Amino acid sequence: MNAPLENFRIVLVGTLYSGNIGSVCRAMANMGLRDLALVAPRICDDGTEAGRMAVHATDILETKRTFATLEEAVADCAWVVGTTAREGLYRAHVQEPRKLMPELLRRAADGKVALVFGREDKGLTNDEIAQCNQLIRIPVCPGYTSINLSQAVLICAYELYCATGDYVPPVEKSLPATAGVKRRLFEKWREMLLKIGFMKEDKADHMMQGIQRIFSRGVYTEDDVAIMMGVARQSAWFSDHRDKWEEKE
Amino acid sequence: MNAPLENFRIVLVGTLYSGNIGSVCRAMANMGLRDLALVAPRICDDGTEAGRMAVHATDILETKRTFATLEEAVADCAWVVGTTAREGLYRAHVQEPRKLMPELLRRAADGKVALVFGREDKGLTNDEIAQCNQLIRIPVCPGYTSINLSQAVLICAYELYCATGDYVPPVEKSLPATAGVKRRLFEKWREMLLKIGFMKEDKADHMMQGIQRIFSRGVYTEDDVAIMMGVARQSAWFSDHRDKWEEKE
Numbered sequence: 001m002n003a004p005l006e007n008f009r010i011v012l013v014g015t016l017y018s019g020n021i022g023s024v025c026r027a028m029a030n031m032g033l034r035d036l037a038l039v040a041p042r043i044c045d046d047g048t049e050a051g052r053m054a055v056h057a058t059d060i061l062e063t064k065r066t067f068a069t070l071e072e073a074v075a076d077c078a079w080v081v082g083t084t085a086r087e088g089l090y091r092a093h094v095q096e097p098r099k100l101m102p103e104l105l106r107r108a109a110d111g112k113v114a115l116v117f118g119r120e121d122k123g124l125t126n127d128e129i130a131q132c133n134q135l136i137r138i139p140v141c142p143g144y145t146s147i148n149l150s151q152a153v154l155i156c157a158y159e160l161y162c163a164t165g166d167y168v169p170p171v172e173k174s175l176p177a178t179a180g181v182k183r184r185l186f187e188k189w190r191e192m193l194l195k196i197g198f199m200k201e202d203k204a205d206h207m208m209q210g211i212q213r214i215f216s217r218g219v220y221t222e223d224d225v226a227i228m229m230g231v232a233r234q235s236a237w238f239s240d241h242r243d244k245w246e247e248k249e
Numbered sequence: 250m251n252a253p254l255e256n257f258r259i260v261l262v263g264t265l266y267s268g269n270i271g272s273v274c275r276a277m278a279n280m281g282l283r284d285l286a287l288v289a290p291r292i293c294d295d296g297t298e299a300g301r302m303a304v305h306a307t308d309i310l311e312t313k314r315t316f317a318t319l320e321e322a323v324a325d326c327a328w329v330v331g332t333t334a335r336e337g338l339y340r341a342h343v344q345e346p347r348k349l350m351p352e353l354l355r356r357a358a359d360g361k362v363a364l365v366f367g368r369e370d371k372g373l374t375n376d377e378i379a380q381c382n383q384l385i386r387i388p389v390c391p392g393y394t395s396i397n398l399s400q401a402v403l404i405c406a407y408e409l410y411c412a413t414g415d416y417v418p419p420v421e422k423s424l425p426a427t428a429g430v431k432r433r434l435f436e437k438w439r440e441m442l443l444k445i446g447f448m449k450e451d452k453a454d455h456m457m458q459g460i461q462r463i464f465s466r467g468v469y470t471e472d473d474v475a476i477m478m479g480v481a482r483q484s485a486w487f488s489d490h491r492d493k494w495e496e497k498e
Binding site for chain 2: 023029030031032053057092097137141143144145146147148154155158162229
């Protein structure tokens with residue numbers, strides 16, 4: 001695991017629904033986080049949803065720690081970041097996760113960083129907010145700002161994971177086609193389109209502009225060129241051999 | 250609502266759990282989306298979780314439409330984007346949501362755009378993938394790539410909402426302090442620290458470098474300056490009047 005990510009702790013304060021805790025575990029696993037702390041949970045269901053929602057992230061659920069107060073849960077943290085949806089005098093200094101995460105990654109190189117999420121029904125208290133060095137507010141549409149707990153954790157964890165730069169996008173297996181290869185494809189198509197009577201020689205330059213436009217948008221890789229080259233060759237071959245082919249059928 | 254966002258449709262294919270549909274509704278509401286289509290849902294529970302998880306986004310749940318096939322659900326869409334976690338020959342052309350969303354917003358100015366999400370247990374079929382003009386893969390940690398359906402929808406919707414640029418960060422109510430104001434604060438502190446015997450004149454320049462460093466990091470706004478100026482004034486006043494104060498107590 002990425003060393004800075006190991007130094008992040010997700011802290012859930014006064015959580016009501018065990019399913020949310022399970023969903024948080026799964027979201028954490030998706031984004032490379034492992035350290036989960038609960039502060040005075042107030043679970044109001046039978047607790048079985050936690051395991052069901054965690055799916056294969058039950059190791060995070062099993063290794064989570066529970067504390068009586070936020071103060072204890074973040075005692076060993078060098079930096080504490082709270083999340084809030086409310087606005088107010090001392091909540092003016094809030095930042096968006098995308099802007100803040102690169103800074104938090106730098107801080108996590110030197111010490112533990114806690115991301116603190118409040119109660120489903122009433123968030124963090126003013127006293128808990130006061131224990132935070134910084135606040136995050138997740139960008140949401142003004143008409144509907146109440147975000148689910150595990151969804152809030154996911155967005156913060158996702159922005160953190162993206163900020164690490166660790167994600168390697170799936171490799172395009174086919175290399176980009178070179179200009180020379182693409183020019184040969186284009187010539188082959190011109191030849192074929194003339195041969196099959198799609199266009200006449202005097203209109204060819206104009207028609208080929210349309211083909212050029214479509215190829216520019218859609219034919220990028222060596223595989224793409226191979227497919228379209230195959231179409232041109234087969235079309236030309238078929239127009240030569242159609243009579244014999246049809247006889248055989 | 251933002252006009253391009255109105256042109257996006259979230260399409261869920263063969264969904265198993267009604268709770269996921271409810272969570273999707275809430276995530277859509279959070280990010281300004283409203284058009285939900287289900288394709289041949291396979292709900293395996295009693296369906297009551299949908300309303301519970303949608304919370305106040307039940308209007309999206311109530312106005313959703315259900316189709317027998319993906320083809321019907323996207324028939325009026327000008328652009329269809331599938332989501333996939335699998336890798337494979339024809340899945341090589343996948344993009345990250347953050348890179349793709351600005352392009353999709355431009356496309357949505359001219360027509361409907363569908364974002365298609367597959368089954369919880371087996372995603373989209375090859376035939377369904379073939380109906381997509383583009384594919385998205387969400388960046389997740391290689392060790393745990395199985396992302397919950399509503400979490401996948403949330404990340405795509407969040408990236409879409411962020412790409413609109415509609416989000417207005419909470420306004421910092423206090424204006425940034427000017428250099429002149431900060432210099433006066435700094436002088437007041439120097440005067441006060443000398444007065445209360447925190448430092449002597451010959452060490453003052455050196456000590457004030459530390460104060461300067463702390464203020465540079467922490468004192469940004471007119472409100473911040475007002476607080477720290479108040480501290481300096483009160484400290485100076487108190488050191489003058491301590492005796493009288495203590496007499497009164």
